[in-house]
Amino acid sequence: MKIRIKFSKQGQMRFIGHLDIMRFFQKAIRRAGIDINYSEGFSPHQKMSFASPLGVGLISTGEYFDIEADSAKSSEESLRLLNSVSVDGIEITGFRRLPDDAKNCMASIAACDYNLYVSSEENPITQDIIDDFLSKENILITKKTKKSEKEIDLKPFIYELSVKDNIISMKVAAGSVNNIKPEVVIDAICSLYHISEVRGIYERAEMYANIGTDENPKLVTLESLGDIIE
Numbered sequence: 001m002k003i004r005i006k007f008s009k010q011g012q013m014r015f016i017g018h019l020d021i022m023r024f025f026q027k028a029i030r031r032a033g034i035d036i037n038y039s040e041g042f043s044p045h046q047k048m049s050f051a052s053p054l055g056v057g058l059i060s061t062g063e064y065f066d067i068e069a070d071s072a073k074s075s076e077e078s079l080r081l082l083n084s085v086s087v088d089g090i091e092i093t094g095f096r097r098l099p100d101d102a103k104n105c106m107a108s109i110a111a112c113d114y115n116l117y118v119s120s121e122e123n124p125i126t127q128d129i130i131d132d133f134l135s136k137e138n139i140l141i142t143k144k145t146k147k148s149e150k151e152i153d154l155k156p157f158i159y160e161l162s163v164k165d166n167i168i169s170m171k172v173a174a175g176s177v178n179n180i181k182p183e184v185v186i187d188a189i190c191s192l193y194h195i196s197e198v199r200g201i202y203e204r205a206e207m208y209a210n211i212g213t214d215e216n217p218k219l220v221t222l223e224s225l226g227d228i229i230e
Contacts, residue, residue: 006094096226
């Protein structure tokens, strides 16, 4: 069976890289007695697939990975077991069974929610600035890759953007084709409105799949694609 696990990453754990998080969960799965499947061959490894690496320094309440298992206890009991072997800053919040034909979480991502908790006493990015920013016909930026640079229009990939007090919230495109980092949106605003710098802590709050079409998207959380195990 396919299982989708959701977790949060907070506090000092935000400075732990993705590979170390993977190793942590490999050990936690064993210690919790989760009946995970292993690959065959000379070097068997757990069948585990993470949705998307979280950058070092970011916190999150919406991280996901999938496993394959021969059997599973109830969602409630599995959460209890996993959290009993976890560490400060990592809390497992979801444990759901997926349909047999479900795509893995990495292949399912279409969008992410992010928050920027601005550290300054006064946030230089106001709602008026955001409203004007979103009213632009095009938001052209230069996107750098490992091999080249190309100009893209950022606007179609920003689904939501707002600010309240010192929290800037956004929903942006994500996945293997269009993956927009929150820093790119903030940098574009700062460049356009001559804001020198906006410092703060970024949080990935949730990940979404698109169960609609490209023309008529319908975004649902990755967690909602699975069912609670009774």
